[in-house]
Amino acid sequence: MSRAWLLPEQIADVLPSQARRVEELRRTLIDRARGYGFELVMPPLVEHLESLLSGTGQELDLKTFKLVDQLSGRTIGLRADTTPQVARIDAHLLNREGVARLAYCGPVLHARADSALASRELLQFGAEVYGHAGLEADLEVIDLALDALGSAGVREVLLDLGDARVLRALLAGAPLGAEHLTDLAQALARKDAAALAGLSGPLATESREGLAALLRLHGGAEVIGAARKQLPARASISRALDDLGWLAEHVQRAHPDVRIGFDLADLSGYAYYSGPRFALYAAGNPAALARGGRYDEVGAVFGRNRPAVGFSLDVRELAAVAPAQPAHAAVRAPWGESAALRSAVRVLREQGHTVVCTLPGHEHEAQEYDCDRELVEVDGRWVLRAL
Amino acid sequence: MSRAWLLPEQIADVLPSQARRVEELRRTLIDRARGYGFELVMPPLVEHLESLLSGTGQELDLKTFKLVDQLSGRTIGLRADTTPQVARIDAHLLNREGVARLAYCGPVLHARADSALASRELLQFGAEVYGHAGLEADLEVIDLALDALGSAGVREVLLDLGDARVLRALLAGAPLGAEHLTDLAQALARKDAAALAGLSGPLATESREGLAALLRLHGGAEVIGAARKQLPARASISRALDDLGWLAEHVQRAHPDVRIGFDLADLSGYAYYSGPRFALYAAGNPAALARGGRYDEVGAVFGRNRPAVGFSLDVRELAAVAPAQPAHAAVRAPWGESAALRSAVRVLREQGHTVVCTLPGHEHEAQEYDCDRELVEVDGRWVLRAL
Numbered sequence: 108m109s110r111a112w113l114l115p116e117q118i119a120d121v122l123p124s125q126a127r128r129v130e131e132l133r134r135t136l137i138d139r140a141r142g143y144g145f146e147l148v149m150p151p152l153v154e155h156l157e158s159l160l161s162g163t164g165q166e167l168d169l170k171t172f173k174l175v176d177q178l179s180g181r182t183i184g185l186r187a188d189t190t191p192q193v194a195r196i197d198a199h200l201l202n203r204e205g206v207a208r209l210a211y212c213g214p215v216l217h218a219r220a221d222s223a224l225a226s227r228e229l230l231q232f233g234a235e236v237y238g239h240a241g242l243e244a245d246l247e248v249i250d251l252a253l254d255a256l257g258s259a260g261v262r263e264v265l266l267d268l269g270d271a272r273v274l275r276a277l278l279a280g281a282p283l284g285a286e287h288l289t290d291l292a293q294a295l296a297r298k299d300a301a302a303l304a305g306l307s308g309p310l311a312t313e314s315r316e317g318l319a320a321l322l323r324l325h326g327g328a329e330v331i332g333a334a335r336k337q338l339p340a341r342a343s344i345s346r347a348l349d350d351l352g353w354l355a356e357h358v359q360r361a362h363p364d365v366r367i368g369f370d371l372a373d374l375s376g377y378a379y380y381s382g383p384r385f386a387l388y389a390a391g392n393p394a395a396l397a398r399g400g401r402y403d404e405v406g407a408v409f410g411r412n413r414p415a416v417g418f419s420l421d422v423r424e425l426a427a428v429a430p431a432q433p434a435h436a437a438v439r440a441p442w443g444e445s446a447a448l449r450s451a452v453r454v455l456r457e458q459g460h461t462v463v464c465t466l467p468g469h470e471h472e473a474q475e476y477d478c479d480r481e482l483v484e485v486d487g488r489w490v491l492r493a494l
Numbered sequence: 495m496s497r498a499w500l501l502p503e504q505i506a507d508v509l510p511s512q513a514r515r516v517e518e519l520r521r522t523l524i525d526r527a528r529g530y531g532f533e534l535v536m537p538p539l540v541e542h543l544e545s546l547l548s549g550t551g552q553e554l555d556l557k558t559f560k561l562v563d564q565l566s567g568r569t570i571g572l573r574a575d576t577t578p579q580v581a582r583i584d585a586h587l588l589n590r591e592g593v594a595r596l597a598y599c600g601p602v603l604h605a606r607a608d609s610a611l612a613s614r615e616l617l618q619f620g621a622e623v624y625g626h627a628g629l630e631a632d633l634e635v636i637d638l639a640l641d642a643l644g645s646a647g648v649r650e651v652l653l654d655l656g657d658a659r660v661l662r663a664l665l666a667g668a669p670l671g672a673e674h675l676t677d678l679a680q681a682l683a684r685k686d687a688a689a690l691a692g693l694s695g696p697l698a699t700e701s702r703e704g705l706a707a708l709l710r711l712h713g714g715a716e717v718i719g720a721a722r723k724q725l726p727a728r729a730s731i732s733r734a735l736d737d738l739g740w741l742a743e744h745v746q747r748a749h750p751d752v753r754i755g756f757d758l759a760d761l762s763g764y765a766y767y768s769g770p771r772f773a774l775y776a777a778g779n780p781a782a783l784a785r786g787g788r789y790d791e792v793g794a795v796f797g798r799n800r801p802a803v804g805f806s807l808d809v810r811e812l813a814a815v816a817p818a819q820p821a822h823a824a825v826r827a828p829w830g831e832s833a834a835l836r837s838a839v840r841v842l843r844e845q846g847h848t849v850v851c852t853l854p855g856h857e858h859e860a861q862e863y864d865c866d867r868e869l870v871e872v873d874g875r876w877v878l879r880a881l
C-alpha cells in the first residue's frame with residue numbers, strides 16, 4: 108500500500124458532516140449579501156501574477172503559489188486573496204459610473220499559511236462596495252459582516268476598529284525603505300515596544316512618540332479621546348478619529364449587542380487598506396473571523412481608481428466556530444424494479460426528501476444518513492413508516 | 495494604463511447574471527444528489543502529484559498544472575479532475591465497509607483545455623457510488639445525471655452508452671506500448687478508419703477486425719445485436735453487451751423521453767473507466783454535458799480496490815446551455831439614519847427581499863438590480879410602493 112493518501116501540510120479534506128455545514132453557510136452568506144443588493148461574481152482561480160499582486164504588497168506575494176502557463180510561458184498565480192480580482196472586475200469589466208456592490212465566494216490558497224495551525228486552503232467569502240467615498244458604504248459593509256456572523260449563529264461578537272490613515276500620517280515623508288516599513292508594521296502588530304523603539308530611530312520625535320503611543324491606543328470608546336491627546340494634531344489623523352467615532356456610533360445603534368473596541372496599532376491583513384478598517388472576533392476565538400476596510404487605491408493599476416470598501420472571511424473557519432446544525436433526516440427505501448416503488452421514490456425526492464435506496468446485498472449495512480423513516484409496501488401501496 | 499486586466503488564455507471571469515445562474519444550478523445539483531443520499535465532500539484544490547494522478551493515465555497528467563510546495567519542496571498538482579480525490583476519500587478517510595455515496599462541487603483547472611474554445615477553469619460537479627459492483631449502482635448514477643440535467647431545464651437529452659470492457663477485450667494480450675494504445679484510442683474516438691487500420695497492424699486478425707467493426711457500432715438499439723454478430727465471442731464482450739442492454743431498458747422505463755444511443759468506439763474522457771460508461775448530450779450541443787461510468791480500479795493505489803461508479807459535469811457549461819431564469823426583483827430604499835427606516839430595511843431583508851439602499855449622492859444612478867418596488871415614508875410609516 109502506497110502513501111499516496113498523504114496530503115500536503117496544512118491542506119485537508121472536508122468530510123461530509125463539516126462539508127454540509129460549509130455548504131449551508133455558503134448559501135446563507137451569499138443570500139445575505141444579495142439581500143443588500145450585492146451581485147455575485149466568480150473571478151478565475153488563476154491570473155497573470157501582475158494582475159493578482161499589483162499594489163497589494165509583499166505579504167500577498169509571499170502567500171501566492173506561482174506556476175507557469177504552458178500556453179504562454181508566462182507566470183501565473185493561484186489567487187491567495189480575491190479582493191484585487193474583484194477590483195479588476197469593477198474597474199475593467201463592469202465599468203459602471205455609479206455604485207457597484209459585488210460579492211464572491213470561492214477557494215483561495217496560501218503558499219504559506221497565516222499561522223502554524225491555519226489551513227492553506229480557505230473558502231473566501233467577501234463583499235465590496237465600489238464608487239462611494241462616504242462612510243455610509245463603510246457602515247453598510249460592517250453591517251453586512253455583522254449580519255453574516257449573526258446568521259451563522261455566532262454570538263458575542265467583538266468589532267475592533269482601526270484606521271490605516273493614522274500610521275500613514277505618522278510615517279509621512281519618513282525616509283524608510285519597504286523592508287523597514289514591513290518590520291515596523293510587524294512590531295506594531297506584535298505590540299513589541301522595544302523593537303518599535305529601535306525601528307523608529309530615524310524618525311522625527313513627533314512620529315516616534317506617536318508610534319509609541321499607538322501601542323497603548325487600544326480598548327473601548329475612551330481610545331478616541333486619548334488618541335486626540337496623544338497623537339500629533341494632523342488633519343488626516345483627526346479625520347480618521349472622527350470617522351471611527353461616527354462608525355462606532357452608527358454600528359452600535361443597529362447592533363446594540365455587539366461590543367465595539369478600537370485598536371489603532373492593528374495592521375493585520377493585507378497592505379492595501381487606506382482608511383477605516385475593522386476585524387470581527389467571536390468570544391473564545393483568538394483569530395479574527397472577518398476582516399475588512401477601505402482600500403480606495405486598489406483599482407488604480409487597472410486604470411480606474413475608485414473608492415472601495417469591503418470585507419472577507421473564511422467560510423470553513425466560520426463553519427468550525429458556528430454551532431452545529433442537526434443532520435438532514437432521510438427515508439430508507441428498498442431497491443426494486445417495481446414501477447410503483449420507483450414512482451414513490453421519485454415523488455418523495457421531488458418533494459425535497461432524501462431517499463436512500465438500499466442496493467441489493469447491502470440490506471444489513473449501517474446507513475450513513477440518519478434515516479428516520481422507511482418506505483414500505485402495505486396492501487400494494489408504498490407508504491412511509493417511522494423507524 | 496497597464497494591461498494588468500488581461501486574463502490568461504481560455505480563462506474568464508463569470509459576471510453577475512451568469513454567476514447567479516451558476517450559483518442557482520450548483521445548489522440544485524447538490525440538493526438533487528442529496529435527495530439520493532449522496533453526501534457532500536470537499537477535497538483540496540492541490541495534492542501531491544502522485545495522489546492526483548495515480549492510475550489515471552497520461553491525459554490527466556498533461557492537463558494538470560504542477561507547482562512546487564515551498565513547505566516540502568515536493569511537486570503538487572492543481573486538480574484537473576476530482577474523481578481520483580473522492581476515491582481517495584472513500585478508500586482512506588471514510589473506510590466504510592458498505593456502500594458510500596459521495597458528491598462534490600468545486601473548481602478544477604486544465605493546463606491544456608479540452609478544445610480550442612473550451613474554458614480551462616470548470617466548476618466540476620459529480621457524484622460517485624462506492625462499494626457496489628452491481629448494475630443497480632450504474633443505474634442510480636445515470637438516473638441522477640439525467641435528473642441533474644432535467645432540473646437544470648435541459649430538454650431533449652440523448653444518453654450515449656458504451657463499455658470500456660469491449661476495447662479491453664479486443665486489446666487483451668496485445669504487445670502494444672502506452673503511446674501506441676493512446677494513438678489507437680484517439681483514432682477510434684475520431685472514427686479515423688485509415689489511422690486505425692495502420693495502428694492495428696501488430697494485432698491478431700480477430701482483434702483487428704473487431705476494432706474496425708467498433709467504428710460502425712454506433713446508433714440505436716440495433717447496435718447491441720450487431721455487436722454480438724460482428725465482435726469476437728469473448729465472455730467479457732458478451733457480458734458488457736448484456737449490461738448495456740439492461741441499463742438501456744431500465745433507464746428508458748424511468749425516463750421515457752430520453753433518447754438512448756450506443757457508441758462502442760467512444761472513449762472520450764479519462765482512462766480510468768473499467769465497465770459501462772455514458773455521456774449525456776443536449777440537442778444542438780455537440781459536446782457532452784455530462785460523462786460517467788464505472789471505474790472499479792481507481793482506489794487501488796490508496797490501498798482499497800472498491801467497486802466505483804460515478805459521473806461529472808461542468809456547472810458553468812450547463813449554465814450556459816440551460817434556459818435563463820428571470821432576475822431576482824429588488825426593493826429600492828433611500829439612505830437615512832432614521833431608526834424606523836433602518837428597521838423597515840432590516841425586516842424586509844430578513845423576509846428574504848433584496849433591499850438596495852441608495853447611497854447619498856447616487857440618487858440618480860441606474861440601479862443594476864431590477865428594482866420593482868421602492869420603500870417610501872407615508873404618514874410617518876415606511877411602506878412599499880410599486881415602481
